[in-house]
Amino acid sequence: MINASAAGAIRAARAAGPRIGRVLAARHGVLGALGEDLVDTAGWSDDDLSRLAQAPGGAFGSCRFDLDALADNPAQYDRLFDVFAAHRIGAFLYNGGNGSMETVAKISAAARARAYPLRAIGVPKTVDNDLEGSDCSPGFGSAAKYLATSMLEAGLDLAAMSSRRGRVFVMEVMGRNAGWLAAATALAAQGPDQAPHLILVPEVPFDEVAFLAEVRLVVERIGYCAVTVAEGLKRADGSLVMEQGQDAGGHIQLGGAGQCIARLVGERLGYKYHWSIPDYLQRAAGHWRSATDHAQALAVGEAAVGYALKGRDGVMPAIRRLSDRPYRWDIQVVDVAAIANLERRLPAGFLRADGLHVSAEGLRHLRPLIEGELPPTTLGGLPDYRLPALPMVPRLLPPYPA
Amino acid sequence: MINASAAGAIRAARAAGPRIGRVLAARHGVLGALGEDLVDTAGWSDDDLSRLAQAPGGAFGSCRFDLDALADNPAQYDRLFDVFAAHRIGAFLYNGGNGSMETVAKISAAARARAYPLRAIGVPKTVDNDLEGSDCSPGFGSAAKYLATSMLEAGLDLAAMSSRRGRVFVMEVMGRNAGWLAAATALAAQGPDQAPHLILVPEVPFDEVAFLAEVRLVVERIGYCAVTVAEGLKRADGSLVMEQGQDAGGHIQLGGAGQCIARLVGERLGYKYHWSIPDYLQRAAGHWRSATDHAQALAVGEAAVGYALKGRDGVMPAIRRLSDRPYRWDIQVVDVAAIANLERRLPAGFLRADGLHVSAEGLRHLRPLIEGELPPTTLGGLPDYRLPALPMVPRLLPPYPA
Structure with missing residues (x-):
């Protein structure tokens, strides 16, 4: 834009x-x-x-x-x-x-x-939409439309597959400190139990236990779970989730937040997992x-x-x-x-009470921007x-x- | 489709x-x-x-x-x-x-x-287009169009940036044994020196030395380099490039081929790198x-x-x-x-002589399928x-x- x-x-x-x-x-x-x-x-x-x-x-x-x-x-x-x-x-x-x-x-x-x-x-x-003083910033609406569409489409692909094991799809989106793009993927859900099922934003400290419990609930109900994660997702101590793994030598394994979250689900819950990283594609989708x-x-x-x-x-x-x-x-x-x-972050009122999805108020705000x-x-x-x-x-x- | x-x-x-x-x-x-x-x-x-x-x-x-x-x-x-x-x-x-x-x-x-x-x-x-007996298979043309468009768009984003260090963008596409989707991204280049600059397909054993030399040539000429890599890229011994890294304990680091190639460029040539993994997005982009x-x-x-x-x-x-x-x-x-x-693989005639890009014959074949x-x-x-x-x-x- x-x-x-x-x-x-x-x-x-x-x-x-x-x-x-x-x-x-x-x-x-x-x-x-x-x-x-x-x-x-x-x-x-x-x-x-x-x-x-x-x-x-x-x-x-x-x-x-x-x-x-x-x-x-x-x-x-x-x-x-x-x-x-x-x-x-x-x-x-x-x-x-x-x-x-x-x-x-x-x-x-x-x-x-x-x-x-x-x-x-x-x-x-x-695209980050984190500029103060403007209700939204040019570039954001198109990236939001692209990501919401991508989540809708990948969600249908995920839903079509058959497997005895649960399956999880994670899409990592831009947003180091502000979860606007992650939140916008909530627009993809056109009905109950549609993707994305969980949204992880930098404004909400990552709670591994609560997250995994939610993933399990969704998978036990419908067989699969689609998750959006912002690249800048952080733990309560401020450390980035993307710096999660350390190998035997103490080296931080560099990997995106999406990869870390997908692997976490695979390791802890035994589900099959895929992850997508649109990277530049999300801000260049003319x-x-x-x-x-x-x-x-x-x-x-x-x-x-x-x-x-x-x-x-x-x-x-x-x-x-x-x-x-x-x-x-x-x-x-x-x-x-x-x-x-x-730096303009997501208002708390735009998030669901548990911080793992977007509220009706957030949806109302975001919806017209992708139209x-x-x-x-x-x-x-x-x-x-x-x-x-x-x-x-x-x-x-x-x-x-x- | x-x-x-x-x-x-x-x-x-x-x-x-x-x-x-x-x-x-x-x-x-x-x-x-x-x-x-x-x-x-x-x-x-x-x-x-x-x-x-x-x-x-x-x-x-x-x-x-x-x-x-x-x-x-x-x-x-x-x-x-x-x-x-x-x-x-x-x-x-x-x-x-x-x-x-x-x-x-x-x-x-x-x-x-x-x-x-x-x-x-x-x-x-x-989407893999690897079915024998048909000139192409439904699903391939749309995934090819999506990936060629994505490479075109990400390439413009990459070209716009300014940095003293060279910069490399890697897009990992589907294709375990056949490089049709990777090859189709060649359609993105509408002129000389346009993305993608290099294409790595499973049909051509990965030659690290030759690849890095080509990346360096491109970066020294224009400042950046965009690479497409098929997920199933293999070395001459048949091992997958995605199983590249081993940590100190001898564990294989699981990471996609795109991530491995991007890191390789970063470690060996010192360039900045980004990678994209469209994953399900490429086959679901209705x-x-x-x-x-x-x-x-x-x-x-x-x-x-x-x-x-x-x-x-x-x-x-x-x-x-x-x-x-x-x-x-x-x-x-x-x-x-x-x-x-x-399993129908890319014919050798569809690849450039060095195996790192698509030939004019390949482009002529692929072009109408995305129209x-x-x-x-x-x-x-x-x-x-x-x-x-x-x-x-x-x-x-x-x-x-x-």
């Missing part, structure tokens, strides 16, 4: 007329801004923007890089504003989660400090997007340009929920400094994600780092 | 008029036939059959169960034909792969031996089916009923390829005894796989086993 927001922003900028001269994109986020590694998006046609909007990954590249504090490294900011000035950049739009909003806040503050006329605007995006999510991704991209044109700075367009059913939402402005580097389909245009049976390469903007400054 | 073939067969039987009285389904394959565990499909409307045709899993349940040899266990066959006679069953359609075709051959031979008037017909289905595959699944189900009406016995409708481009195919009859329990989209009907953002429960056929015989 990062690409959809980019498409929304580029379209809005093109529609804004002569007040916006060019829309440049930095390669790999702020690293490209520092490195003067910029491309001009004018080379993409309207058709290209439509393909951009459906493409996974980040067409301009991404990074995991935090600017230093201004006081610690003023030279870094000098360079950044040299690049901005050299290319006459008046607005800086940055797409990402908590860390990216911190970057926006830092750049906004640095611009004010040096009286550089910049509009720094954050654009929310995170072939099965939520139309709701896509509309929100476009809208925050467009709104960010609107804020820049209105002279707003240090803000982010956020999704505000107006009603659950019918689902209605709009965009409101949020101060990035107020939400940067916070609507948006089949991609295809080429030869595959989504058509082809995009022409964009020309590099000629460099005007010395290399960085020197 | 097993459900699509069932829908095709039920529709054809309904269209056949009074010659076919009822279409019963055995729960969990031949286990249900032995156990007199039968349901009457008359309870499903045309709309239900449309939903059946898009649903993953097997709506009547599946099994992994082989009949004994007739000479070893004649009582088992006595029971089977008691059930057939009690319910006036004149045609037996069995959907599956190599083992299922062996079951059809055994039942056909047993019927002839006792002069029971039965038409035993196999219906091909296997949300992203190949229209070609679906049409073939319906066609073999319909053809099986046609064969039964024509009095054929011990046969299977198979897909015959008439041309690659445009892709044209028809159905031909194949003797199940001739193909039962064979065409067939979006599922949905409910609340998820595919609508709901089906009403079917009534059990009243039992007429004593329990089995007694």
Whole structure:
């Protein structure tokens, strides 16, 4: 959805007329801004923007890089504003989660400090859905739809099989500290005793005894059990479940939480087990997007340009929920400094009392976010994600780092 | 696709008029036939059959169960034909792969031996695509489409990231002895240097040195490398790569081939690594089916009923390829005894000379099988796989086993 927001922003900028001269994109986020590694998006046609909007990954590249504090490294900011000035950049739009909003806040503050006329605007995006200030974040709804669909489908496969031994399927989903994606798989169950039967989230300390007892109950009732586990599942002492096994030499066996949970069930209860790790697939599944999510991704991209044109700075367009059913939402402005580097976890009320599944309130909240389909245009049976390469903007400054 | 073939067969039987009285389904394959565990499909409307045709899993349940040899266990066959006679069953359609075709051959031979008037017909289905006698098998094209799409999407995600260290993504796909699904991920690459960069199939003994050298070449050229590995990848001595690691106590560390390959790259080359294991997701992805595959699944189900009406016995409708481009195919009859329990592997000509990717010939063969989209009907953002429960056929015989 990062690409959809980019498409929304580029379209809005093109529609804004002569007040916006060019829309440049930095390669790999702020690293490209520092490195003067910029491309001009004018080379993409309207058709290209439509393909951009459906493409996974980040067409301009991404990074995991935090600017230093201004006081610690003023030279870094000098360079950044040299690049901005050299290319006459008046607005800086940055797409990402908590860390990216911190970057926006830092750049906004640095611009004010040096009286550089910049509009720094954050654009929310995170499959983890852990950004504060927004009812949900673009990217989450589509990953949630993909995972709920995957659990529904794998659950039917599991149900069809016959075996005298019980059988367990575990799907490990992203979420180091927040269980939003794990919780969303609860939407897969369209009736009682349908997958997923148990959901393990990082917000609830893993209680092995209670978990195994629940698995046994489900298997004794229907013969099988499907479990969703968030990668960041932790024990009461804060240790990660994925660091479970130790071999004779005391080495931690590296294995995902899904594998650990599946093996635990196999070893303790004697059931057959399978585990799935969608990994990147869950955040890149452009072939099965939520139309709701896509509309929100476009809208925050467009709104960010609107804020820049209105002279707003240090803000982010956020999704505000107006009603659950019918689902209605709009965009409101949020101060990035107020939400940067916070982490929004699942509210306790979204979980069942025993912490092993999602409550009716949680389902009501999550349901609209996965709604609507948006089949991609295809080429030869595959989504058509082809995009022409964009020309590099000629460099005007010395290399960085020197 | 097993459900699509069932829908095709039920529709054809309904269209056949009074010659076919009822279409019963055995729960969990031949286990249900032995156990007199039968349901009457008359309870499903045309709309239900449309939903059946898009649903993953097997709506009547599946099994992994082989009949004994007739000479070893004649009582088992006595029971089977008691059930057939009690319910006036004149045609037996069995959907599956190599083992299922062996079951059809055994039942056909047993019927002839006792002069029971039965038409035993196999219906091909296997995501592994390892059934002899058919150009491809229903189920394969959709799993191939899902995996090629997943590799395309994960490859874009991988390409977008920035890191100084090389990074490797490994996707483990099904295929214990045949690399068809692994090979199909080659379709994801729409240009040079696009994922997957390397494909490891069970037909080619794993050569660690050659593999690591290739990974290094790719990473040094573009910064990252995406690898597909079949779960059944083996070394030259026949041992499975998934049984790679041994801890200090000499215990084999159980881990999938994907995990082993990813760790190997990390340990030997120092790259960052991620691995994905779609597991059941790849064979249950009703949300992203190949229209070609679906049409073939319906066609073999319909053809099986046609064969039964024509009095054929011990046969299977198979897909015959008439041309690659445009892709044209028809159905031909194949003797199940001739193909039962064979295993169709990737032809050497479908692989690149070094065995680490797919050849142009292989791509030409695979390409049409994933073509065409067939979006599922949905409910609340998820595919609508709901089906009403079917009534059990009243039992007429004593329990089995007694």
